[in-house]
C-alpha cells in the first residue's frame with residue numbers, strides 16, 4: 001500500500017510562504033508528476049513529503065497515518081535525486097545495500113534484495129565498481145536500485161534524468177515506466193520535461209507559485225485545461241493566445257494549439273510575416289509575426305517551406321479553440 005494525502009500543506013521560509021495550502025491525494029500505485037515553472041515549489045513539496053523539510057502547517061499522511069513528525073528514515077519513502085548521491089568509496093553492491101544494512105536487515109535478505117534490483121536494472125556486470133567508474137546513466141540506475149531494495153511505500157524522484165544526455169534520458173525514461181509497471185508502486189516525480197510528464201504520468205499536478213492550478217490525466221490537461229496558465233504550460237510548442245475581439249468573438253482570449261492553425265500564402269483570417277522556420281524532420285514549426293496577436297506558432301506534419309519575411313495568412317480551427325475570460329479562466333460552452 002502507498003496512498004499519500006496532503007491536506008492544506010504550507011511551507012514558510014523566514015517570512016516567505018512558498019507553499020500556500022496544497023491539497024492532494026496520490027492513490028496507491030499511481031504515477032504522479034509535479035510540473036510548474038522554476039521556483040513554484042515542486043522540490044520543496046517533495047522534500048516535505050520525504051521529511052527533509054519541516055511542514056509549516058497542514059497534514060502529510062501515508063496510508064492514513066500522519067507522518068509530519070516522523071524522521072525521513074522511518075517514513076518508508078525512498079527518494080532519487082538529480083545528483084545520484086552515491087557514496088564514492090562504496091561499490092555498487094554496497095551502495096545499494098546500505099539502506100537495508102542501516103536498518104539492521106539480515107545479510108542474506110540484503111543480498112537477495114540487491115540481486116533482484118540489480119537484475120531489474122541490468123546492473124549485474126557493474127556490482128563491484130565504484131561510482132567514479134561508471135557513466136551518469138549507470139550511476140542513476142544505481143540510485144534507483146538503492147531506492148528499490150528498500151521496497152518503500154512511496155518513491156520520490158526529483159528530476160532524476162536531467163543530468164543525462166538526450167538518448168540516455170529516453171532509455172531511462174522507458175526504464176522508469178517499466179519499473180513502475182513491474183513494482184506497481186506509488187511514485188511522485190518532479191520534472192521540467194514535457195515529454196516525461198506526458199508519457200510517465202497517470203496524473204499531472206500543475207503548480208504555480210505554491211498553489212495547485214489543476215490536477216488531471218495528461219491528455220485531460222492537454223485537451224481540457226481550466227485556465228490560460230495550464231493551457232500554456234502543458235504542450236510544446238506552447239498554445240497560441242489570440243485576442244478574441246479582433247476575430248469578432250465575445251470571449252477575451254482564444255487559445256489555439258499550433259497544430260490547429262492552418263497557414264496559406266493567399267488567404268485566411270490573420271495576416272502575418274514569417275519570422276523563422278524550424279524543420280524538425282517529422283514536422284515543421286513556422287513562427288509568424290502578426291500585428292494583432294504577436295508571434296504565433298504553426299505546426300505542420302512533414303517538411304514545409306514558407307519564405308522568411310514573406311506574407312502568410314493564418315486560420316485557427318475554431319472547433320478546436322479554447323475560450324478564456326479576462327482573468328484567464330476557461331469559458332466552457
Ligand SMILES: Nc1ncnc2c1ncn2[C@@H]1O[C@H](COP(=O)(O)OP(=O)(O)OP(=O)(O)O)[C@@H](O)[C@H]1O
Nearest residue numbers: 013014018036037038039040041042043044045192
Ligand atoms: N532553504 C530555503 N530557504 C529559503 N527559500 C527557499 C529554500 N528552499 C527553497 N526556497 C524558495 O522556495 C521557492 C520554491 O523552491 P523550489 O526549489 O521548491 O522550487 P522548484 O519548483 O522545485 O524550482 P526548480 O524548478 O527551479 O527546481 C523558491 O522561491 C525558492 O527560492
